[in-house]
Amino acid sequence: MAAVASASAPQAVDLLTFGESMVSLRSTGPLSAGGTLGMHVAGAESNVAVGVARLGHRVTWAGVVGADPHGEYILRQLRAEGIGLLHRIDAARNTGVMFLEQRTADVTRAFYYRAGSAGSTLGREDLDHALSAGARILHLTGITAALSPDARKAVEYAAERAAADGMEVSLDVNYRSKLWSREEARAVLTPLTRHASIVIASDDELGLVAAAPGAGPARTCDADAGADAAETAMATELLDRGVREVVVKRGAAGAGVHTADGRWEAPAVPVTSIDTVGAGDAFTAGYLSALLDGADVAGRLQRGALAGAFAVSTAGDWEGLPGRAELALLGSTPGGTTQR
Numbered sequence: 142m143a144a145v146a147s148a149s150a151p152q153a154v155d156l157l158t159f160g161e162s163m164v165s166l167r168s169t170g171p172l173s174a175g176g177t178l179g180m181h182v183a184g185a186e187s188n189v190a191v192g193v194a195r196l197g198h199r200v201t202w203a204g205v206v207g208a209d210p211h212g213e214y215i216l217r218q219l220r221a222e223g224i225g226l227l228h229r230i231d232a233a234r235n236t237g238v239m240f241l242e243q244r245t246a247d248v249t250r251a252f253y254y255r256a257g258s259a260g261s262t263l264g265r266e267d268l269d270h271a272l273s274a275g276a277r278i279l280h281l282t283g284i285t286a287a288l289s290p291d292a293r294k295a296v297e298y299a300a301e302r303a304a305a306d307g308m309e310v311s312l313d314v315n316y317r318s319k320l321w322s323r324e325e326a327r328a329v330l331t332p333l334t335r336h337a338s339i340v341i342a343s344d345d346e347l348g349l350v351a352a353a354p355g356a357g358p359a360r361t362c363d364a365d366a367g368a369d370a371a372e373t374a375m376a377t378e379l380l381d382r383g384v385r386e387v388v389v390k391r392g393a394a395g396a397g398v399h400t401a402d403g404r405w406e407a408p409a410v411p412v413t414s415i416d417t418v419g420a421g422d423a424f425t426a427g428y429l430s431a432l433l434d435g436a437d438v439a440g441r442l443q444r445g446a447l448a449g450a451f452a453v454s455t456a457g458d459w460e461g462l463p464g465r466a467e468l469a470l471l472g473s474t475p476g477g478t479t480q481r
Contacts, residue, residue, distance in 0.1 A: 154225065155433050156193050157276035157308075159203035159268060159299070160186035160285040161260025161292075162219070163237035163253075164211040165458065172242045172252075182218045183239055183458050185282045185315050185422050191222045191459040192426025192448060196468075198433055201225040203271045207259040211236035227271045231259040241418065249418060253319055261288040265298040272302055278429055279303040280311045281337075283330050283349075287320035293329055300336040309432075313425055314342040314349055323349060339432075340379055341388040341425055344372065351375035373399070386438070388428060388445075390421050396445060398438050407442035410450035410471055416457065423452035423462055447471055 165183035170176055187202055194200040202219060206212030208230050215236065219226060237255030244250050255261065263285065272279075279299060286296040303310050312333055316326055327349045334340055334350050342350065354374045376387040376399035387399040395408040427448030431441040448462060450471050455461025463470070 153275040153277075154201045155198040155276065156190070156200045156278045156280055156429060157203070157271055158186040158190050158200070158280040159263065159271070159295075160184055160282060161237055161255065161258065161263070161288060162187040162202075162204055162206070162215045163239050163255060163258075163260070164214060165239050165241050167241045167243070167457075169243055171244055172240060178240075180214070181457055181460070182215050183241070185284050185313070186280065187215075187219060187224075188419050188422035188459045189280055189313075189426045189429070190219070190224050192423055192462045193430050193433075194223050195462050195464050196426070196430040196448075197465045198430060199225070201227060201271055201274075201276070203227045203263075203268055205229045205231050205259045205263050205267060207234050207236040208232040209236055211238065212259065227267075229267055231262055234259040234262060236260070249416075251319070255288075261292060263288070263295050264291045265295045268295055268299050272299060272306070275306065276303075276308055277433060278309040278311055280313070280425075280429065281333070282313045282315040283326055284315050284317055284320065286329050286333075287317060287326065297333065300333050304336040304338075309339065310337045311339040311341065311425075311429060312337040312350075313421075314340070314346040315421070316346050316349060334379060334382055334384055338385045339388065339429075340384050340386070341390065341428075343390045343392070343421065344368075347372060347375045347387075347389060351378040372397075373404075388425075390424055392417075392420070396424060396442055398442060400438065405438045405442055407439070407446050410446050412450045412454040412471060414453045415455060417453050419458035420449045420452040422458070424449035426462065444468065 162182055162184035165181040166178040168178055190200045190202045202224050206215055237258035237260050240252040242250045281296055286293045300310055330350050354371050379387050380401055389397045393409050397406045424445040428441045428445035431444040447468055451461050451463045
């Protein structure tokens with residue numbers, strides 16, 4: 142029988158998130174060739190939780206882990222980051238595991254072993270305690286909704302309840318093709334946006350939550366203009382649906398935000414890229430942290446870009462994310478520096 146972890150009565154926090162965190166076994170080369178594997182915690186929601194907590198905010202993560210060393214490792218790592226935990230331990234299921242293979246300098250592949258995992262059993266009853274306490278922002282991702290029917294219902298329940306209770310609801314599409322098809326994702330995530338005040342998506346994910354305008358074969362000279370027009374049309378549809386901010390992540394090309402008041406753009410911070418895994422979550426953490434601090438849209442974009450730069454220029458999903466005092470380390474001294 143599943144054991145529920147004891148927890149004291151929670152207090153309202155700045156950011157609440159939930160989902161599956163896994164053990165990530167990272168290789169530095171082809172897995173088929175063998176070699177040393179490094180053990181890390183992986184999960185989009187816990188990545189964001191770490192990023193926001195390091196920037197000085199109160200954060201709670203809710204989820205389910207197995208009664209195994211992997212689950213114990215995850216809980217220990219998150220506690221060490223100052224994150225409040227409202228978790229359940231499922232003695233009947235294992236904690237999810239993924240292998241992350243650095244196949245080449247430019248290609249990383251993920252192999253999931255999470256079907257039927259403890260984390261996939263997350264249900265609405267696992268969230269009632271945390272939602273009752275309240276939060277300024279509830280952060281959701283499409284990954285959790287893809288894990289199982291129960292997890293999808295939990296996401297839908299949390300989004301509706303949080304919006305009704307006056308919380309900001311942040312929805313990051315975070316599409317994972319190994320978990321579900323684009324058609325399945327679209328059917329679940331599009332209705333969720335009616336509860337979201339902030340929708341976050343990469344430029345190739347926006348069409349999963351808004352209808353992309355029909356287009357014929359692209360002509361080379363019109364390709365960029367056509368893509369920009371399509372993005373604007375999809376963002377406008379989301380704004381008309383009640384979303385306040387549509388945040389579009391473009392990786393090395395920077396990021397943009399659409400609101401009813403206009404559009405803002407920010408370039409990526411130039412750094413030496415080492416590991417791009419987790420960069421989108423880092424951007425999201427920076428953006429939401431700045432929102433919690435009362436920054437304007439431009440300020441949120443700037444902090445998101447800085448956090449993303451820290452992520453890609455250090456190894457690991459979240460290990461290199463900055464503390465508040467470290468934000469000034471990047472962007473001020475081109476070519477690298479040594480502080481003495």
